[in-house]
Amino acid sequence: MLSIFSKRPCIKCFSETSKILLRCSSQTATSTIERNKDQLKRQIVEYRHVYPEFLPDPKIEYRNLIREKLERADMVARRTQVDIPEFYVGSILAVTSSDRHNPEKPHRFVGICIKREYCGLRASFIVRNMIDHQGIEIMYNMYDPTIHKVEVLRLEKRLDDELLYLRDALPEYSTFDSNMDAEILPEGTPVPINPIKVKLKPRPWLERWERKNLKGIEELDLPERFFKRAKELEKPWEKYDLMKEYMRTIPEEEQIEIFSEVQAELHKLEVQRKKMKRKRVIVKPSKLA
Amino acid sequence: MTKLRVVDNSDIGRQAMAEGKPPKCIHVYNRTGIGYIGDKVLVAIKGEKKRGILVGLKQNQKPKIPKFDSNNIVLIDEGGTPLGTRIHVPIPTILRTILKEKTQSKGADYTKLLSIASRFV
Amino acid sequence: MNQAEVSKLVSQLKTTVNPRLRKFRNPEGPEGRLDKLRKTVTALIKHERIELNYPRADEARMYAERLISDAIRYGDTHKTTMEMADYWLVEKQLIHKLFKVLAPRFQNYDISYTRLIRAPRPYPGPEDLKAVLELRGNPYPSLRPNGSYNRNLIHNVLLEEAKKAYRAKKYAEIAAKIDAVETAVGLNTNSQTDVPENDEVVAKEVEDKSTKEEK
Numbered sequence: 001m002l003s004i005f006s007k008r009p010c011i012k013c014f015s016e017t018s019k020i021l022l023r024c025s026s027q028t029a030t031s032t033i034e035r036n037k038d039q040l041k042r043q044i045v046e047y048r049h050v051y052p053e054f055l056p057d058p059k060i061e062y063r064n065l066i067r068e069k070l071e072r073a074d075m076v077a078r079r080t081q082v083d084i085p086e087f088y089v090g091s092i093l094a095v096t097s098s099d100r101h102n103p104e105k106p107h108r109f110v111g112i113c114i115k116r117e118y119c120g121l122r123a124s125f126i127v128r129n130m131i132d133h134q135g136i137e138i139m140y141n142m143y144d145p146t147i148h149k150v151e152v153l154r155l156e157k158r159l160d161d162e163l164l165y166l167r168d169a170l171p172e173y174s175t176f177d178s179n180m181d182a183e184i185l186p187e188g189t190p191v192p193i194n195p196i197k198v199k200l201k202p203r204p205w206l207e208r209w210e211r212k213n214l215k216g217i218e219e220l221d222l223p224e225r226f227f228k229r230a231k232e233l234e235k236p237w238e239k240y241d242l243m244k245e246y247m248r249t250i251p252e253e254e255q256i257e258i259f260s261e262v263q264a265e266l267h268k269l270e271v272q273r274k275k276m277k278r279k280r281v282i283v284k285p286s287k288l289a
Numbered sequence: 290m291t292k293l294r295v296v297d298n299s300d301i302g303r304q305a306m307a308e309g310k311p312p313k314c315i316h317v318y319n320r321t322g323i324g325y326i327g328d329k330v331l332v333a334i335k336g337e338k339k340r341g342i343l344v345g346l347k348q349n350q351k352p353k354i355p356k357f358d359s360n361n362i363v364l365i366d367e368g369g370t371p372l373g374t375r376i377h378v379p380i381p382t383i384l385r386t387i388l389k390e391k392t393q394s395k396g397a398d399y400t401k402l403l404s405i406a407s408r409f410v
Numbered sequence: 411m412n413q414a415e416v417s418k419l420v421s422q423l424k425t426t427v428n429p430r431l432r433k434f435r436n437p438e439g440p441e442g443r444l445d446k447l448r449k450t451v452t453a454l455i456k457h458e459r460i461e462l463n464y465p466r467a468d469e470a471r472m473y474a475e476r477l478i479s480d481a482i483r484y485g486d487t488h489k490t491t492m493e494m495a496d497y498w499l500v501e502k503q504l505i506h507k508l509f510k511v512l513a514p515r516f517q518n519y520d521i522s523y524t525r526l527i528r529a530p531r532p533y534p535g536p537e538d539l540k541a542v543l544e545l546r547g548n549p550y551p552s553l554r555p556n557g558s559y560n561r562n563l564i565h566n567v568l569l570e571e572a573k574k575a576y577r578a579k580k581y582a583e584i585a586a587k588i589d590a591v592e593t594a595v596g597l598n599t600n601s602q603t604d605v606p607e608n609d610e611v612v613a614k615e616v617e618d619k620s621t622k623e624e625k
Contacts, residue, residue, distance in 0.1 A: 135358030251422035
């Protein structure tokens with residue numbers, strides 16, 4: 001029909017063959033580059049555990065790419081001012097912040113992080129402790145400009161993603177000494193998971209913990225009907241709902257895009273923190289002596 | 290009729306807590322009837338009516354304001370003077386501002402409560 | 411939900427994802443919904459092309475895409491992926507097809523693995539929208555008409571006209587030659603054999619030209 005069109009496949013064929021030729025000639029070089037790329041990708045994707053608040057809320061109605069980008073820039077800017085270290089739910093934190101109601105000295109609160117919420121500049125975490133046999137929780141916004149310092153006294157994870165059940169647990173499980181020293185993990189070790197099982201107080205509770213499928217609590221001493229009801233309300237099919245799962249996550253491609261945007265800055269901050277840590281480690285023995 | 294916890298060392302409060310008959314809130318002195326931190330409440334305690342200041346609440350708070358595991362009160366008299374001499378749990382620092390404001394507007398001096406506090410959070 | 415879940419990593423789907431999922435109300439509740447979709451996904455993997463109601467097709471498409479993308483991403487040694495395949499494929503021999511046939515087939519695809527085409531509804535009859543859902547790279551003939559040739563395109567019209575003009579010119583030449591021969595016949599009877607030969611050659615040329623152009 002058309003000579004112009006009929007030529008097209010020929011060109012394609014030619015280009016393909018040339019590509020193959022190229023591949024053959026520089027196969028080793030390209031393979032190493034690809035491997036490096038893969039490694040970089042994997043590294044970037046691992047950031048999601050350390051900086052979960054950099055990922056946006058996956059709910060489609062709340063997405064706004066420009067707002068997210070601006071927020072990320074602000075978050076990085078704030079992180080250059082104040083050192084917000086890596087921490088997880090279950091880690092023990094000491095948060096120092098200035099207080100409008102007591103302007104003389106900054107307030108320091110030590111406790112266990114029981115929840116991390118929200119993303120972007122609204123990211124927050126809840127710290128819980130028992131002071132004078134009174135359970136106290138304080139919620140901090142992570143990028144609050146009044147926060148002076150966030151120290152991680154013990155870096156560890158627990159078996160659950162949220163530790164709200166500590167509110168109904170025996171007081172010793174959420175009691176932490178406010179003069180506690182920071183425990184330094186050797187470099188390169190993975191974050192330890194604390195397999196502690198918490199004993200709950202007898203009912204009444206704030207929530208029905210027997211229905212939550214929690215791993216971090218001891219066996220509950222409840223009548224049979226509670227477990228029966230919990231079994232009835234289980235939704236075992238929900239884990240098979242692939243699309244629901246998809247809608248709760250940010251796909252890998254998008255994560256790579258997001259983190260590669262802030263990776264350089266975050267890496268710089270990490271290196272800086274490591275340097276500071278080393279300094280501190282060296283200083284310590286001299287103090288003792 | 291919320292059950293409250295008396296956290297000062299006043300005789301009546303200590304006895305009520307020891308007997309396991311905590312005071313119950315029967316009125317909140319504000320327009321909404323919902324007690325927030327620093328609000329004055331009327332409580333029924335050991336067959337008597339007493340006034341108290343809410344110094345710690347279970348409800349969710351704004352960032353940086355502590356949320357407590359129990360609803361705490363400190364008993365006061367008409368003039369705002371606390372009945373006890375010591376508060377044995379921490380109280381939120383925001384009370385400094387709130388009570389100062391209330392003192393100015395109401396005429397009673399609530400800031401005496403701050404001086405008997407053992408610890409602020 | 412206020413923070414993205416980070417425990418599992420998924421690949422981005424190449425189709426558009428609906429902002430919310432359809433309910434498919436039924437007496438079994440949400441479990442029944444998955445059951446319905448499961449049958450559709452199984453049928454799609456088995457037959458590679460199915461005709462069904464549009465809403466179900468649109469919903470099942472997303473699930474099929476997720477299943478295939480997970481199969482490509484994690485392979486058959488990943489426990490969770492295998493469980494998913496076991497749940498979503500009611501006929502168990504299709505699990506082999508998913509990992510051994512479909513995953514290699516779609517390995518290097520940059521586009522979606524499935525195609526959704528709206529189908530005509532029977533008239534008179536139920537007013538449900540119909541659709542055809544198929545896997546790409548299936549062995550069936552294409553559902554879409556071949557749009558590569560259209561005689562109303564301007565270059566095709568021009569070529570057609572050029573062909574006509576060329577033919578007219580050739581015929582005129584032949585006619586002139588015949589005329590010349592006829593006039594010559596009166597003078598010389600031996601040259602009669604030339605005429606049919608010449609004519610055949612021209613006709614062949616014209617045929618060749620036209621077949622080439624059609625190609």
